[in-house]
Amino acid sequence: MDKKDKSDKYIVNYGEPVGMIAAQSLGEPGTQMILRAFHFAGIESTIATSGLPRIVELVDARKKPATPITYVYLTGDAKKNIEKAEVIMKKISEVKMNTVIKRTLENFPKGMIKLISEEQAMSANNLTPSQVAQKISKKLNISAVVDKDKNILVKLKTKNVEEIRTMSVKIMREVVQGIPDAGKAIIQQDAKTGEFYLIAAGSNIKDIIEVDGVDRSRLYTNDVFAMNGLFGIEAARNTLVNELRKTLKEQKIGVDTRHLMVISDAMTYSGTIKGIGRHGLSGQKNSVFAKAAYEETVKHLVNAAAFSEIDNMRGVTENILVGKQIPLGTGSVRLAIKKEDMQKAAVKKKQK
Amino acid sequence: MDSTKKTFIYLNGKVIGFVTEPEKFVNEVRATRRKGQISGEINIAYSDKLNSININTDRGRLRKPYLIVENSKQKLTPELIEKLIKKEINFNYLVRNGVIEYLDAEEEENAMVAIKEDEITEKTTHLEFDMASIFGLSANVAPFAEHNAIARQAMSANYMKQAEGLYVTNFNQRFDSRSFILFYPQAPIVTTVPYETLDLKKHASGQNLVVALSTYYGYNMSDALVLNKAAVDRGVGRSMFYKSYSDEERRYPGGQRDRFKIPSPSSEGYMGEHAYSKLSEDGIIEPEVPVVDGDVLIGKVAPPRFLEENIGAGGLEERTRDDSATLKAGENGVIDSVIFTETPGATRTVKVRVRSIRVPERGDKFASRHGQKGVVALIANPEDMPFTASGIVPDLLLNPHSIPTRLTFGHLLEEIAGKAGAVAGRKVDGTSFTKTGNEKLSNYAEMLKQYGFDKYGDEIMYDGMTGRPFKATIFVGVAYYNRLYHMVSNKIQVRSRGKVQILTHQPTEGKARQGALKFGEMERDALIGYGASLLLKERMLDQSDKTTVLICKQCGAMGYYDYIKKTNICPLCGNTSLMPVEISYAFKVLLDEIKSMHIMPKIKINE
Numbered sequence: 001m002d003k004k005d006k007s008d009k010y011i012v013n014y015g016e017p018v019g020m021i022a023a024q025s026l027g028e029p030g031t032q033m034i035l036r037a038f039h040f041a042g043i044e045s046t047i048a049t050s051g052l053p054r055i056v057e058l059v060d061a062r063k064k065p066a067t068p069i070t071y072v073y074l075t076g077d078a079k080k081n082i083e084k085a086e087v088i089m090k091k092i093s094e095v096k097m098n099t100v101i102k103r104t105l106e107n108f109p110k111g112m113i114k115l116i117s118e119e120q121a122m123s124a125n126n127l128t129p130s131q132v133a134q135k136i137s138k139k140l141n142i143s144a145v146v147d148k149d150k151n152i153l154v155k156l157k158t159k160n161v162e163e164i165r166t167m168s169v170k171i172m173r174e175v176v177q178g179i180p181d182a183g184k185a186i187i188q189q190d191a192k193t194g195e196f197y198l199i200a201a202g203s204n205i206k207d208i209i210e211v212d213g214v215d216r217s218r219l220y221t222n223d224v225f226a227m228n229g230l231f232g233i234e235a236a237r238n239t240l241v242n243e244l245r246k247t248l249k250e251q252k253i254g255v256d257t258r259h260l261m262v263i264s265d266a267m268t269y270s271g272t273i274k275g276i277g278r279h280g281l282s283g284q285k286n287s288v289f290a291k292a293a294y295e296e297t298v299k300h301l302v303n304a305a306a307f308s309e310i311d312n313m314r315g316v317t318e319n320i321l322v323g324k325q326i327p328l329g330t331g332s333v334r335l336a337i338k339k340e341d342m343q344k345a346a347v348k349k350k351q352k
Numbered sequence: 353m354d355s356t357k358k359t360f361i362y363l364n365g366k367v368i369g370f371v372t373e374p375e376k377f378v379n380e381v382r383a384t385r386r387k388g389q390i391s392g393e394i395n396i397a398y399s400d401k402l403n404s405i406n407i408n409t410d411r412g413r414l415r416k417p418y419l420i421v422e423n424s425k426q427k428l429t430p431e432l433i434e435k436l437i438k439k440e441i442n443f444n445y446l447v448r449n450g451v452i453e454y455l456d457a458e459e460e461e462n463a464m465v466a467i468k469e470d471e472i473t474e475k476t477t478h479l480e481f482d483m484a485s486i487f488g489l490s491a492n493v494a495p496f497a498e499h500n501a502i503a504r505q506a507m508s509a510n511y512m513k514q515a516e517g518l519y520v521t522n523f524n525q526r527f528d529s530r531s532f533i534l535f536y537p538q539a540p541i542v543t544t545v546p547y548e549t550l551d552l553k554k555h556a557s558g559q560n561l562v563v564a565l566s567t568y569y570g571y572n573m574s575d576a577l578v579l580n581k582a583a584v585d586r587g588v589g590r591s592m593f594y595k596s597y598s599d600e601e602r603r604y605p606g607g608q609r610d611r612f613k614i615p616s617p618s619s620e621g622y623m624g625e626h627a628y629s630k631l632s633e634d635g636i637i638e639p640e641v642p643v644v645d646g647d648v649l650i651g652k653v654a655p656p657r658f659l660e661e662n663i664g665a666g667g668l669e670e671r672t673r674d675d676s677a678t679l680k681a682g683e684n685g686v687i688d689s690v691i692f693t694e695t696p697g698a699t700r701t702v703k704v705r706v707r708s709i710r711v712p713e714r715g716d717k718f719a720s721r722h723g724q725k726g727v728v729a730l731i732a733n734p735e736d737m738p739f740t741a742s743g744i745v746p747d748l749l750l751n752p753h754s755i756p757t758r759l760t761f762g763h764l765l766e767e768i769a770g771k772a773g774a775v776a777g778r779k780v781d782g783t784s785f786t787k788t789g790n791e792k793l794s795n796y797a798e799m800l801k802q803y804g805f806d807k808y809g810d811e812i813m814y815d816g817m818t819g820r821p822f823k824a825t826i827f828v829g830v831a832y833y834n835r836l837y838h839m840v841s842n843k844i845q846v847r848s849r850g851k852v853q854i855l856t857h858q859p860t861e862g863k864a865r866q867g868a869l870k871f872g873e874m875e876r877d878a879l880i881g882y883g884a885s886l887l888l889k890e891r892m893l894d895q896s897d898k899t900t901v902l903i904c905k906q907c908g909a910m911g912y913y914d915y916i917k918k919t920n921i922c923p924l925c926g927n928t929s930l931m932p933v934e935i936s937y938a939f940k941v942l943l944d945e946i947k948s949m950h951i952m953p954k955i956k957i958n959e
Contacts, residue, residue, distance in 0.1 A: 020877060305946075321942075
């Protein structure tokens with residue numbers, strides 16, 4: 001106990017089943033969680049999924065969260081200047097055609113599509129029909145003009161009904177302003193620092209980071225896979241921990257962060273994000289028996305027989321199955337020296 | 353005609369047509385029904401939101417009667433009431449003649465129901481018979497139900513049907529598989545109009561107990577109850593438990609049949625002379641014989657399960673199998689009655705009824721009529737219990753903490769009303785919605801005051817142990833308590849060692865099979881979490897299905913001991929050096945089953 005750090009006292013013992021304890025520590029409060037949590041003031045909590053569904057989403061490692069949210073912090077003047085922040089917001093906030101266009105009317109004999117403008121939505125996004133027409137004609141390589149009713153007329157070369165229909169659908173999906181998949185962005189003000197920042201309902205951080213005026217060091221999204229794609233697995237692991245902790249905190253459930261770290265580490269140690277379950281961690285166990293005991297018993301046994309697999313009996317489940325001591329806790333230690341060897345050594349010592 | 357104004361008519365969910373003036377149509381149908389020209393079982397509902405008319409005539413709809421109100425006047429006139437009293441007309445007459453009609457859930461959506469007659473307005477279409485008719489029968493049987501949280505009242509209705517009482521008066525003739533008869537059932541002091549109307553006091557299922565709201569050395573924490581031993585000795589909650597056993601002489605193909613008799617020692621599964629000692633000559637037990645578990649009640653021999661080749665040959669005695677009925681494990685009592693009868697198929701049948709007295713004991717369950725259940729934790733000596741100034745020792749001590757969180761104020765009202773009724777020597781009415789809570793309370797308070805008690809039921813009480821008065825006054829009243837049929841003596845089970853299942857060699861499950869308690873997956877997880885690997889092994893292997901198998905050191909197959917050659921041998925490679933290995937029998941079964949599917953599992957062993 002000489003000059004040891006106090007934290008050394010809290011290092012877990014060798015053989016401690018940290019995974020099981022982490023699973024129980026998250027699983028037990030999970031049973032108490034209410035499916036739909038209470039919402040508090042603020043936009044984040046009203047749009048983001050929370051509670052049990054969110055935990056399940058994180059732990060299952062779903063490719064796309066139900067409600068992706070990106071936090072975009074700003075650099076320079078935009079931090080304090082709402083007008084400059086708005087300029088950046090306009091660059092990011094995704095506006096699709098279907099928000100500025102009420103509906104489409106196809107004229108098949110003429111090969112024309114008429115797009116009826118939603119003027120309010122257009123002006124709200126600082127767009128004019130001619131701008132919109134310009135954008136889509138550039139992007140889709142078509143000729144679009146504005147008529148006297150401020151509607152957009154698209155003239156197509158083809159008169160094929162099918163092609164006109166697909167084009168009309170394609171037009172409506174087109175992004176006219178902002179970054180695709182970045183979602184609608186809004187400006188928020190930090191209550192403490194008074195700093196302006198953006199919240200976007202998407203997770204295309206790959207493109208958002210390229211925008212001038214965005215603080216690259218603080219860009220954050222709740223989409224674990226997007227974080228992994230841009231910043232790497234360590235960032236993804238930290239995002240997992242943060243999101244789990246945030247979700248649990250919302251429900252006032254106190255789970256020690258280190259349990260969440262163990263879970264997140266287990267999900268990410270391989271370099272890719274694996275869910276917990278049949279297709280993730282549990283499905284990639286080494287033991288045939290452990291896999292067969294979990295799910296799809298017959299499939300695993302048949303495969304094991306077909307490829308003459310060997311079970312090395314190193315895990316917990318398989319050892320309980322046959323009735324051996326489990327290699328954990330008190331079972332994780334073995335006698336290193338045999339009794340005979342000890343006696344031999346004693347004899348040698350005497351001879352000296 | 354504007355086609356958008358069509359209202360579709362659904363008859364039992366199927367479209368049969370449409371109308372353009374839905375309300376007029378619906379009213380016409382209703383008028384026809386009230387005249388008795390179409391069946392009163394038809395219900396019609398118009399929904400303007402869905403723009404549809406639903407006519408339902410099918411079964412399974414929940415329907416409730418209402419008095420019809422037309423032009424702000426209800427149709428049950430004083431003349432009709434007079435006729436009803438004289439029994440010149442009946443309820444069905446009123447239904448047929450458009451005074452009363454039944455509404456289902458859908459038609460109720462169209463109705464405007466007034467709860468009281470003076471609440472009728474121009475819009476009113478129906479009138480409730482009584483305020484209390486918003487409750488069902490079982491809720492109305494309990495007094496002051498309107499003062500309780502509805503969840504508690506629902507629980508109360510559940511407990512009342514679990515109560516022991518005098519469920520039939522011919523219980524002596526009946527052979528119910530299990531039944532309970534309360535020794536001294538009482539009619540409740542606090543009664544309700546529905547209770548009296550149903551004449552439930554003829555089948556009373558409880559007793560009026562003096563209940564004090566007091567703690568008692570922690571013996572009534574968390575819904576535990578303290579009973580007075582003197583009260584128990586006087587008959588509180590005492591009941592008789594009847595259980596019937598029956599057996600018949602079955603006939604089998606091939607002319608064989610069962611026979612009631614004392615099995616001969618040569619029978620398969622003979623239980624030893626002692627087990628049959630209580631049977632009379634015909635193999636059936638006699639009435640009034642005390643029995644304990646394991647005793648044979650009906651001696652019976654059956655033909656053997658599997659036919660053997662030389663059956664009956666060489667003048668050998670016919671081989672039989674013992675198939676006697678024994679008293680189940682953990683039970684005892686006295687044979688109450690035995691009957692011999694014959695089924696229509698001409699097979700002889702015996703029914704034996706065993707009776708035993710169930711005196712309330714620690715672990716038995718009681719409940720009041722307000723969803724307040726409890727388990728007896730102590731049967732206290734009366735001299736140690738608190739007593740009032742007038743020397744009354746309560747029959748039951750209820751923890752006061754069980755009232756506020758559950759919002760069962762009806763319980764408190766019943767205690768006051770019951771006390772008032774008890775001192776006045778008459779029944780009190782506790783029908784829901786008759787008066788306001790304050791009216792009732794002041795009424796009973798006045799009664800109590802008249803007889804020299806505290807207005808609100810509080811009493812100065814003295815500690816039975818020291819004789820000193822308590823600092824606080826204690827609320828004492830009289831409440832009707834039911835003894836519920838969940839009793840420890842029917843549920844208790846213990847096991848240290850015992851039977852195992854044939855397939856897995858693991859301990860059996862369930863009380864009827866003398867089973868062990870399951871050490872399940874979550875318990876397993878807990879031990880893993882502790883890292884207690886040896887304890888886990890003990891639970892999962894040593895105390896469960898440990899077996900030793902011989903594993904071939906060479907090829908890893910399972911071998912056996914050859915008794916003729918006096919050596920271990922591997923059936924695969926003929927190797928004689930095998931190693932005994934401890935594994936769970938369940939794993940051996942798994943290996944066997946895998947082998948049966950033409951897969952050869954092999955076990956490699958490190959020494």
